[in-house]
Amino acid sequence: MEVLKLETKRILVLGAGGFIGSHLVKRLKREGHWVRGVDLKYPEFAPTQADEFVIGDLRDPKVCDLVIDTSIDEIYQLAADMGGAGFVFTGDNDADIMHNSALINLNVAEQAVKKNVNKVFYSSSACMYPEYNQLDPENPKCSEDSAYPAAPDSEYGWEKLFSERLYLAFHRNYDLDVRIARYHNIFGPEGTWRGGREKAPAALCRKVAEAEDGGYIEVWGDGKQTRSFLYIDECLEGTRRLMDSDFTGPVNIGSEEMVTIDELAQMIIDISGKNLGIKHVPGPEGVRGRNSDNRLIEEKIGWKPTQPLRVGLEKTYRWIESELIGIEGKRCVIKTGNYI
Ligand code: NAD
Numbered sequence: 451m452e453v454l455k456l457e458t459k460r461i462l463v464l465g466a467g468g469f470i471g472s473h474l475v476k477r478l479k480r481e482g483h484w485v486r487g488v489d490l491k492y493p494e495f496a497p498t499q500a501d502e503f504v505i506g507d508l509r510d511p512k513v514c515d516l517v518i519d520t521s522i523d524e525i526y527q528l529a530a531d532m533g534g535a536g537f538v539f540t541g542d543n544d545a546d547i548m549h550n551s552a553l554i555n556l557n558v559a560e561q562a563v564k565k566n567v568n569k570v571f572y573s574s575s576a577c578m579y580p581e582y583n584q585l586d587p588e589n590p591k592c593s594e595d596s597a598y599p600a601a602p603d604s605e606y607g608w609e610k611l612f613s614e615r616l617y618l619a620f621h622r623n624y625d626l627d628v629r630i631a632r633y634h635n636i637f638g639p640e641g642t643w644r645g646g647r648e649k650a651p652a653a654l655c656r657k658v659a660e661a662e663d664g665g666y667i668e669v670w671g672d673g674k675q676t677r678s679f680l681y682i683d684e685c686l687e688g689t690r691r692l693m694d695s696d697f698t699g700p701v702n703i704g705s706e707e708m709v710t711i712d713e714l715a716q717m718i719i720d721i722s723g724k725n726l727g728i729k730h731v732p733g734p735e736g737v738r739g740r741n742s743d744n745r746l747i748e749e750k751i752g753w754k755p756t757q758p759l760r761v762g763l764e765k766t767y768r769w770i771e772s773e774l775i776g777i778e779g780k781r782c783v784i785k786t787g788n789y790i
Contacts, residue, residue: 634704670733704742
């Protein structure tokens with residue numbers, strides 16, 4: 451009987467302490483690869499499964515020189531200074547977002563060529579699409595060929611566009627094999643859910659989990675802005691398939707199930723079983739409408755995500771609820787200790 455042997459690679463995951471990076475490490479380990487993770491911090495919610503984990507600042511060229519060595523077959527570059535609307539759209543973090551993420555990508559592209567890395571995956575974002583195509587919440591346009599003339603609505607989006615072009619230029623001039631995905635709102639358990647960098651699904655799950663039955667939750671804006679959200683497992687499936695394909699991209703990795711933010715909030719309220727109202731308050735919103743367009747990914751790699759939003763939301767809500775209960779539990783212990 452023929453025994454099929456899977457190819458084991460030496461893979462570097464940059465941003466391995468973050469949400470997508472820590473899940474990706476788990477997936478690559480399940481596939482049998484050797485993995486080195488790099489980040490400013492360890493994953494927050496579960497121990498890393500990487501074979502090696504380097505705490506290092508990728509803005510520093512010396513750190514990139516060290517972690518990208520000639521033994522590395524593939525790199526997944528997910529490290530970025532990023533967050534949800536409360537971090538990206540207020541304007542307060544623009545300089546850091548542009549400077550920090552651009553430095554990381556400049557260093558990584560250079561070292562990947564110097565060390566003859568076979569392939570580099572870069573995680574771009576739907577935030578690079580022009581604002582003028584996303585003014586109508588019912589009909590946003592996010593096909594890959596609609597990226598130009600460029601007009602992202604945030605500096606985060608401009609940096610993503612710059613770095614896409616950087617990796618493509620290295621591809622053309624230095625033969626660096628690259629894969630570029632434009633992620634659309636990835637969510638799931640073990641993602642940031644408080645502290646200011648959390649994104650809409652996690653923030654709304656937290657608000658609903660914290661709310662008293664019969665009360666209300668706050669939603670930024672009028673709630674009519676539209677988005678689609680992709681569950682982490684499907685994001686990783688698309689990422690792995692793109693990496694193993696011969697298509698460079700850029701290509702969307704996102705869901706086509708577009709909902710208004712009010713619909714998203716209501717879905718989470720329904721999952722919680724609570725009776726809650728929605729109160730609209732001013733806050734950073736981003737573009738009026740956004741949805742993934744999956745025609746290109748289906749054509750090029752014969753795959754697109756299909757899982758309904760509600761399935762992933764159920765898992766995410768239960769996880770955030772359990773995190774909150776954990777914190778409440780710890781608070782009780784501290785209180786009891788103080789009283790004694
Ligand atoms: P995340 O913030 O959880 O992970 C990014 C990680 O990069 C963090 O752990 C952070 O500590 C690390 N990092 C930042 N600066 C660093 C530095 N100087 N040196 C080393 N590490 C550094 O974000 P995520 O949601 O996991 O996103 C991963 C990638 O996907 C990012 O590039 C992001 O822009 C992109 N993306 C994410 C989404 C999404 O919805 N989550 C959507 C579009 C694009």
